[in-house]
Amino acid sequence: MNTIVRGCLAGALVIGACAAAAAQETKSAPLAKQLASALTAAKLDSVAAKDPVLPNHYIGVLHIPGVQLLVIAAEYPAPALLDPRIAKGEYRDVYIELNAASVPGSRVFVEDLGANGLFAKPADNNPMDMYEASGKRLMFDGEWGRQKISEQEYMKRFAGADERYAQMLAALIAQLKKPS
Numbered sequence: 001m002n003t004i005v006r007g008c009l010a011g012a013l014v015i016g017a018c019a020a021a022a023a024q025e026t027k028s029a030p031l032a033k034q035l036a037s038a039l040t041a042a043k044l045d046s047v048a049a050k051d052p053v054l055p056n057h058y059i060g061v062l063h064i065p066g067v068q069l070l071v072i073a074a075e076y077p078a079p080a081l082l083d084p085r086i087a088k089g090e091y092r093d094v095y096i097e098l099n100a101a102s103v104p105g106s107r108v109f110v111e112d113l114g115a116n117g118l119f120a121k122p123a124d125n126n127p128m129d130m131y132e133a134s135g136k137r138l139m140f141d142g143e144w145g146r147q148k149i150s151e152q153e154y155m156k157r158f159a160g161a162d163e164r165y166a167q168m169l170a171a172l173i174a175q176l177k178k179p180s
Contacts, residue, residue: 029116048095
C-alpha cells in the first residue's frame, strides 16, 4: 500500500472517530430532558435545591417550555432565608434571589437553549449553549478560535461545564422527586 493511500485511510478513520465523538450524548443531555419533562408534568416553571456538593450553595432553574432551561448555582450568604423557601416550594423566589444576591465569584449560570443539555457545537442551525463561571462566559458554538482558546482547551472547558451542569440537574431532579 503506498503512502498516499495509507494517509487517506488514516484521515478517514480520524474523521470518522471525530464524527462519532461529536454524535455522543453528553452527560447533561438526558438529565436536561428529564428535568424539562418533569417540570412540565408537574406544571412548574421552576425548581430549586440545596447543592449537595458545596455547602451554602443553592441551585435554581427557570424553565421556558420548548425553549430553554436557565440554571443558576451559587453560594448564598444567608442560607436560613432560602431553606424555608425551598421547603415551601417557593422555587421561583429562590431562583430570583440567587440571581440577585449570590456571593460574587461563586455563581455558575447555564443557558441551555433547547432544554436538551449542553453540546460542544450546536447541530445544524440549533442555537448555541452558554456557560458562565467565575465571571468567564463560554459560548459552545464550536468556534474556539473566536474565543481565543485552542480546540483542546475548548473541549476541556466543555467537559468541565457538562460535568458541573449534570450535577446541577441531578440535584434539581432529586428535589422534584421529594414528597411534598
